[in-house]
Amino acid sequence: MSGIYIHIPFCKQACHYCDFHFSTSLKKKDELVNALAKELVLRNDEFKNRIVETIYFGGGTPSLLSIDELRFLIDEVYKNYEVSESPEITIEANPDDLISDSIVLNPAEVRPLTIFHDYKTIGINRLSIGIQSFFEEDLKLMNRAHNSEEAKKCLEEATKHFDNISIDLIYGIPGMSNERWIQNIETVLAFNIPHISSYALTVEPKTALANFIKKGIIKNVDDDLAQEQFHIMIEKLRDAGFIHYELSNFGKPEYFSRNNSAYWQGKPYLGIGPSAHSFDGKHRSWNVRNNSKYINSLEKNILPIETETLSTTDKYNEYVMTGLRTIWGVSLEKVEQEFGEKYKTYLLEQSQKHIIEQLLYLDDGKLLVTKKGKFLSDGIASDLFMLN
Numbered sequence: 001m002s003g004i005y006i007h008i009p010f011c012k013q014a015c016h017y018c019d020f021h022f023s024t025s026l027k028k029k030d031e032l033v034n035a036l037a038k039e040l041v042l043r044n045d046e047f048k049n050r051i052v053e054t055i056y057f058g059g060g061t062p063s064l065l066s067i068d069e070l071r072f073l074i075d076e077v078y079k080n081y082e083v084s085e086s087p088e089i090t091i092e093a094n095p096d097d098l099i100s101d102s103i104v105l106n107p108a109e110v111r112p113l114t115i116f117h118d119y120k121t122i123g124i125n126r127l128s129i130g131i132q133s134f135f136e137e138d139l140k141l142m143n144r145a146h147n148s149e150e151a152k153k154c155l156e157e158a159t160k161h162f163d164n165i166s167i168d169l170i171y172g173i174p175g176m177s178n179e180r181w182i183q184n185i186e187t188v189l190a191f192n193i194p195h196i197s198s199y200a201l202t203v204e205p206k207t208a209l210a211n212f213i214k215k216g217i218i219k220n221v222d223d224d225l226a227q228e229q230f231h232i233m234i235e236k237l238r239d240a241g242f243i244h245y246e247l248s249n250f251g252k253p254e255y256f257s258r259n260n261s262a263y264w265q266g267k268p269y270l271g272i273g274p275s276a277h278s279f280d281g282k283h284r285s286w287n288v289r290n291n292s293k294y295i296n297s298l299e300k301n302i303l304p305i306e307t308e309t310l311s312t313t314d315k316y317n318e319y320v321m322t323g324l325r326t327i328w329g330v331s332l333e334k335v336e337q338e339f340g341e342k343y344k345t346y347l348l349e350q351s352q353k354h355i356i357e358q359l360l361y362l363d364d365g366k367l368l369v370t371k372k373g374k375f376l377s378d379g380i381a382s383d384l385f386m387l388n
């Protein structure tokens with residue numbers, strides 16, 4: 001099981017909270033798409049004996065690419081890699097891109113509302129739609145490019161064509177009451193969406209949001225309220241038949257993200273595009289986080305990549321971190337087999353205090369976070385880390 005992630009580093013406008021890599025200028029879109037294809041060709045050796053089970057267009061905003069550009073990239077994957085018979089192919093899409101009758105990205109490129117049909121014809125079978133909130137106040141505060149009406153219209157249209165849909169929602173937004181949050185969840189449920197990814201609004205340094213909070217223009221996020229909203233979501237989604245399979249991800253059975261599940265289970269993946277990360281089981285690597293440098297390097301057939309070899313301790317720490325975030329937990333047997341007795345003993349010793357505080361529990365040889373520990377799982381994991 002392995003996957004290919006393709007990063008599309010363009011957005012129509014910058015959301016105030018976001019520090020992912022993207023440019024709001026689309027001038028270099030053509031060159032960048034060619035560079036992505038070149039990287040796919042240059043790196044096919046790395047996946048020689050692997051079958052690609054998932055292809056994931058992430059961003060930035062992949063829905064800013066035309067159907068021809070997406071088809072071209074998918075074709076390049078098929079030409080250069082062995083792809084399974086029924087791969088999961090996901091595109092992250094912004095609501096406004098999906099419903100505009102004709103988006104003019106440049107005068108030659110006008111796109112009618114056949115987009116869902118077009119996505120299907122090129123093999124895309126999963127949509128991940130960045131709704132974030134259905135309320136105008138929240139969308140404005142975050143500087144999203146869509147409005148509340150577009151968010152709903154988009155889901156109305158999308159559900160006519162796709163059943164494998166995931167929605168991104170953000171909670172803990174300054175000024176968002178629990179009532180508003182509950183309405184957001186209920187709106188998603190009313191559309192019968194089978195997968196939800198939901199994150200607490202994080203104030204990343206150097207973003208516009210951080211600046212507005214510093215200046216007192218926007219209230220700071222309230223961690224206690226965010227925690228309440230996280231627990232409200234867990235209960236509401238559980239009652240609606242969702243499985244909370246990863247800290248920020250909820251899916252109906254059969255609708256877990258195959259791409260992300262593989263990533264959380266430590267399977268190899270190839271990250272194509274500026275700022276994309278890759279993992280081959282032993283090394284972690286990351287591409288340059290700059291569109292021009294990325295394009296220039298690939299024009300010279302040079303991969304703009306840095307690589308680090310993971311030590312046993314690095315691998316143990318990563319496994320603990322991701323394992324605790326998922327329903328698969330941290331397997332003591334796996335820790336012993338892959339990292340050694342020393343690591344298992346250390347893990348058990350370090351977990352004691354959290355087990356007593358009922359933040360962690362052991363079940364069938366697996367260490368898992370309790371309901372109380374869920375919001376704190378990253379902090380708990382860092383207590384279980386071994387120092388290099």
Ligand SMILES: C[S@@+](CC[C@H](N)C(=O)[O-])C[C@H]1O[C@@H](n2cnc3c(N)ncnc32)[C@H](O)[C@@H]1O
Nearest residue numbers: 017018020059060061092130168199200201202
């Ligand atoms: C980076 S975006 C890419 C997909 C698409 N452009 C979108 O906005 O939905 C993926 C997800 O990360 C979330 N995200 C990015 N920065 C965040 C932050 N500081 N706090 C919470 N969620 C964040 C976005 O809202 C989005 O749901």
Ligand code: SF4
Nearest residue numbers: 011014015018059060
């Ligand atoms: S959240 Fe998505 S749309 Fe907004 S700036 Fe980040 S990548 Fe772009």
